[in-house]
Amino acid sequence: MEAPVVRGKVEAQIANDPEARAGGALPYELIELFFFAYRDFVSDPDRILAELEFGRAHHRVLHFVNRNPGLTIAELLDILKITKQSLNRVLKELVGTAFIEVRTGQADRRQRHLHATASGHALAARLAAVQGERIRQALQSVPASAHPAIEAYLTAMIDPEERKQVLSRIRKGPVG
């Protein structure tokens, strides 16, 4: 998974001259660590995806469909925050290669419910496995007592307005 362009809401408004801020020195180390950590975090899936001629966009779609079986197009657009035109291109490819299956809604026949196929599930799990392995290894370099703090920190990095929604989607129990 890699972050798409997102137009969220302005949060911390800081005076135009940041040098004159009250807070003092900027946390350059953490800014750069986060940048490099994320860069390498997505590099593992990238290599697997390249074998299949897929990109990060495919990964994101497959990941969330696998994690949320029966997801509709509208829900997926809301998670990914991209346009339906952009989604459609990669979704078509994932359906065409039988990693994702589309089912017409029962209650509302306008809706399309997305499901990972067996091979889609396997690929999603393989991609999550390499990322999970990096996370697991990184956690080991830190006392276990600090693990909850890491989760709390990452959660607090998310826009406050989105936090609740994100957390509710995340805590679904293992689908992998």
Next chain:
Amino acid sequence: MEAPVVRGKVEAQIANDPEARAGGALPYELIELFFFAYRDFVSDPDRILAELEFGRAHHRVLHFVNRNPGLTIAELLDILKITKQSLNRVLKELVGTAFIEVRTGQADRRQRHLHATASGHALAARLAAVQGERIRQALQSVPASAHPAIEAYLTAMIDPEERKQVLSRIRKGPVG
């Protein structure tokens, strides 16, 4: 800052059927938290950059030039891991808008040493300030005793072969 595509080296090689792994459940929560955290982390600069008709590529270049005054083209390419053609496009724009200044090397006149101008420094600081504010706020939601663990965790997420180099570049002392 946002991560460019990177072709690192394969690290954790996991059996093709991740379901059969020894480790057990995959850390889906941390995978998704990292994704959403990074997405929002880059959204703040994105809004400022949009005002100036700049993109993330400009941010990355300006950031590292500001942090490493006198950086050469080759060194910058090594940090960003993009091609010189890609770099040149955004660099030209940053030089054209006088956010970055190019100086011919003294010892080696083939080299170009890059420096942020006063306005480049101000913009870089402004961008770092919004990201720093998000980080500062996130750190507050965690006991201060866990702060070193967060730094250690992010460091451990970086490819081991790159870690030393990254850390040595990061620990430069405040240039902002």
Next chain:
DNA sequence: CCATATATGTCAGCCTTATTGACATATCTC
């Protein structure tokens, strides 16, 4: 039953940021 709203699909064109390959120029080093 009809009008309108909703969920999705699709066409066409554009932008940014990356890529590869080829080649040019200036300068340094042996």
Next chain:
DNA sequence: GAGATATGTCAATAAGGCTGACATATATGG
């Protein structure tokens, strides 16, 4: 002077976003 090195540039291509416009199927409310 020959060759290596640092940088610049031209051209073509690709991925993955975007906007705008429009089509279709289905639901829903009056």
